[in-house]
Amino acid sequence: MSAKLPLLNERIYAPYKIEMLVETLDEQGISPAESLQGSGLEVGEIHNPDRLTSVRQYLSVCRNAVQLSKDPGTPFKVGLKMHLSAYGMYGYALMCSDTLRDFFNLGVKYHKLATPTLTIRWREDAESAIWVFPDAFITGPSRELKEFLIEQQFAQHVTHLKDVAGRETAATKACFAYPAPPHASIYEQYLGCPCYFDQPECELYYPAVILDQRPQLAHRLTSTLLQETCDRLIGETKISSGTAGEVYQLLMRTPGVFPTMEEAAKILSMTPRTLRRHLESEGTxxxxxxxxxxxxxxxxxxxxxKLSTDDIADLVGFSETSNFRRAFKRWTGKAPSDFR
Known part of the structure; x- marks a missing residue:
């Protein structure tokens, strides 16, 4: 069992999704201890916002739900409870978006902060704004777990749009890239729109006209400030998770001394080719x-x-200050002196 527990650097999310799922299962008579079995979490921990958890732990609880729950509506019920107010700064940044187009863009940009189990994208055509879930077939799931995650994800998106734009905002159709399950009839009940199966991709459609609407709590200044916080949090997730997190921590370990990729791979007990492949799979x-x-x-x-620019250039691995100034301008859009 311990082999399935997450690495410490994968535990970067508050347990709000786990809490919602355990609460929903508890309403069905499934005890929290049963729901959390094999996750490495104790019952009291899921109510503590300072107790960080991982996607892997959440998936462990989802597997338990698939096995223990007799209610096919469980993932929909969990998704409909996932209001944006539960998502911390990420949720508030979305609620304060200047337009719904900004809401769609920020939802994708900061999705890493939301204990993600699926990739999300969005596109628009002449008639529709469309949430797209391109990797709905996650690595090695059972069919039941795959459908559970997708059903919950769709219900979450329906909830989020209503949180931002008002209860009357409804999807126009939902498409699923798998055959209709035995409980297909309840999809429309929970999502509020026609549902189609055996489609090319998992997608959730809204009228394109909503994109220029202003959310109920739109506030440009507040949204900008919250986006700055989300940018910082995204940076923290980079240095905390996966192979990329191990590389970040390695490079941060001795400021001024930056190993090459070959040296880093050796320290991490892998070949440069394997390290490159791992990083590419994590999008970096x-x-x-x-x-x-x-x-x-x-x-x-x-x-x-009060270090001089020359000293800072040396500390971050540049032998020539002019090269540092050019790099800093590329990174931030400002010269070091203007930034300071």
């Missing part, structure tokens, strides 16, 4: 991580010390 590269680390260190030195 060694060069991008190196730039992010150098930028983070440089901006921190500029904010909090």
């Amino acid at each position: 590269t060694f060069a991008q991580i190196s730039d992010d680390v150098r930028c983070s260190l440089a901006t921190e030195y500029l904010r909090t010390t």
Whole structure:
């Protein structure tokens, strides 16, 4: 059992999704202890916002739900409870979006903060704004778990749009890239729109006309401030999770000394090719991580010390200050002196 527990650097999410799922199962007579079995979590921990959890732990509880619950509506019920107010700064940034188009954009940009089990994207055509779930077939799931995650994700999106735009905002149709399950008749009941199966992709459609509407709590300044916080939180997830997180921590370990990718791979007990493949699967590269680390260190030195630009350039691995100035302008759009 312990082999399935997450690495410490994967535990970066507050347990609100786990709490909602356990609460829903408890309403069906399934005890929290049963729901959490094999997750590495104790019952009291899921109510503590400071107790960080991982996607892997959430998936463990979802597997328990699939096995224990007799109610096919469970994932929909959980999704409909997932109001944006439960998502912290990410949720508030979405609620304060200037337009619903901004809401769609920010939802994708900051989705990493939402204990994600599926990738989300969106597109628009002449008639519709469309949430797209391109990797609905996650690695190695059972068919039941796959459908559970998708059903919950669709219900969450329906809830979020109503939180932002008002209760009258309804989807026009939902498409699913798998055959109709035995409980297909309840999909429309929970999602409030026609549902179609055996489609090319999992998609949720809204009228395109809503994109220029202003959310109920739209506030440009507040949204900007909250986006700055979300940008910082996204940066923290980068240095906390997966192989990318291990590389970030390695590069941060000795400021001024930056190992090459070959050296980093050796320290991490893998080949450079394997390291490159792992990072690509997480949507990044060694060069991008190196730039992010150098930028983070440089901006921190500029904010909090009186070190000269020459000294900072040396500390972040540049032998020539002119090269540092050019890189810093590329990273931030500002010269070091203007940033300071």
